[in-house]
């Protein structure tokens with residue numbers, strides 16, 4: 001069946017998501033964000049391999065759940081993070097993968113990343129850690145095959161964020177806006193948890209508080225998204 005053209009607005013939001021994630025230090029030259037294509041079951045949108053801040057509409061490519069990229073250019077080596085999580089999680093419509101500093105620190109110490117304030121209740125009872133060494137021994141640490149992507153999806157299970165030992169994190173959401181929101185606030189939570197931990201014992205959100213605050217914040221994500229879009233557009237056009 002031929003692919004129907006992706007919605008323009010979805011492509012626009014994906015381009016903006018790349019720029020916002022770069023602006024907030026979640027991605028640098030590396031890292032990526034994708035969006036499920038509801039109009040073409042079994043497909044998702046992801047840029048060809050490029051630094052996120054430089055991505056434009058013409059770089060966005062349709063990928064299928066085998067990890068194959070349709071169109072010219074080189075694909076990201078780690079596109080299987082996206083294909084395998086979309087397969088495993090029908091509720092997920094957008095995925096962010098990053099090598100942010102806080103996620104690396106928690107991924108290697110084994111300390112659980114837990115919600116310390118209302119903005120990060122989506123972290124629930126704490127993020128699981130995917131250790132690629134448990135799956136294949138010594139490796140280059142990249143999730144560069146369907147098997148590794150599947151193992152990551154298994155570790156993520158029903159949660160919103162999985163840390164990746166010695167590598168970074170993968171965060172999911174029901175929309176591009178939610179995935180970006182969660183990626184930004186996961187990193188903020190990590191930095192604050194580190195800082196607070198130096199001063200004593202931390203009282204984390206209880207599981208009930210995490211659930212209630214996650215539901216509350218999910219309803220107002222658009223407010224933050226509008227601000228971030230404005231900032232990203234100002235960076236691009238200076239107006």
Ligand SMILES: [Zn+2]
Pocket residue numbers: 031078097098099142167168
């Ligand atoms: Zn990576």
